[in-house]
Amino acid sequence: MSTRLKTSAMIASIAGEGQVTRSAPFGHALAELARTKSDIIGMTADLGKYTDLHIFAKEFPERFYQMGMAEQLLMGAAAGFAHEGAQPFVTTYAVFATRRAYDVIHQTIAEDNLDVKIVAALPGLTTGYGPSHQAAEDLALMRTMPNMTVIDPCDALDIEQMVPAIAAHKGPVYARLLRGNVPAVLDEYDYQFELGRAKMLRDGRDVLIISSGLMTMRALETAKALEADKVDVAVMDVPTIKPLDTEAIIREAKRSGRMVVVAENHTVIGSLGEAVATTLLSAGVSCAYRQIALPDAFLDASALPTLHDRYGISTEKMAGSIKGWLG
Known part of the structure; x- marks a missing residue:
């Protein structure tokens, strides 16, 4: 009888072998904040364990609401709590928040500018379970929504802050969430998350990579890999997709002699790549421009x-693309 191999495709870690990680940074950070902020409540749609909200639920069971597999109800209830003065932190998978509950978020949360924080797991290509669970379009959808702030954090430190x-x-x-054992990448860069601000992590004369989310980790790995080929790579982390730090992007892209590469774990349509391209074009910045993203x-x-x-967002493929573009 054959042995059935286990798969971790659904919630597989993006950490490389031997990479330092921290467990459930979102759950621990939220619980810590809630000890001093009594208006915070946690809400989910049957996914507390898989969005690390179970840590909050264990410590604050009276402030935790399990809504079942009903994402539209989840968002509507969160709007109601916000109207009454609570600050809901709402978790589910990114596909369910953005595709299934979009209209409810639009009409009940965003239009009234309510204080609801939607924190969504399995963003972009962080699950192998196919289109039903791969949220490759989530940032584009949420960027178009008035009043909505959009965040794509890189690692455990980014999430904690x-x-x-x-x-x-x-x-x-709307914030993307890396859950479970999350890589700790930014600790060595004297990093501090600031809403709406991009951060230069390293400088370089040949290429400027502008990245968000897990692609900042890939960008840093790529920069180190290309050192052997005498390619000097700068990396700018852009955790806030909306509002975009246009001033920092324009300033760095205007430096002559550097190719600008935008790297994101998202479809090529409608997110950081297009936002950066529009910013540069509107400011009259002329530079060689390329994009590494999902098709x-x-x-x-x-x-x-x-x-x-396969889709060109691994470190090896990313380094190969940049070398090819440089000729």
């Missing part, structure tokens, strides 16, 4: 390393 920052911001927020297609189901190679 993001939580109190979005709690201090009044108004709706405008329904993505395959497979193991994550296979998919990241």
Whole structure:
């Protein structure tokens, strides 16, 4: 009888072998903040364990609401709580928040500019379970929504610092979530998350990579890999997709002699790449411009390393693309 192999395609870690990680940074950061901020409540649609909200629920069971597999109800109830003075942190998978509950968020949360924080797991290509669970279009959808702040954090530190920052911001927020064992990448860069601000992590004379989310981790890995080929790569992390730090992007892109590469874990349509391109064109900045992103297609189901190679967002493929563009 054959042995059935286990798969971790649904919630596979993006951490490389031997990479330092921290467990459930969102859940721990939210619980810590809630100890001093009594208006915070946690809400989910049957996914507390898979969005790390179970940590909050264990410590604050009286402030935790399990709404079942009903994402539209979840968002509507969150709007009601916000109207009554609570600050809901709402978790589900990104596909369910943005595709299934979009209209409810638009009409009940964003239009009234309510203080609801939507924190969504499995963003972009962080699951191998195919189009039903791969949220490759979520940032584009939420960028178009008036009043909505949109965030794509890079790693555990970004998430830990993001939580109190979005709690201090009044108004709706959509934030992507890396859950489980999350890589710790930014600790060595004297990094501090600031809402609406991009951060230069390293400088370089040949290429400027402008990235968000897990692609900032890939960009840093790519920069180190290309050192052997005498290619000097700068990396700018852009955790806030909306509002975009246009001033920092224009300033760095105007430096002559550098190719600008935008790297994102999202479809080529409608997110950071297009936002940066529009910013540069509007400001009259002329530079060589390329984009590393997911295709405008329904993505395959497979193991994550296979998919990241297939769609060009692995470190090896990213480095190869940049070398090819430089000639």
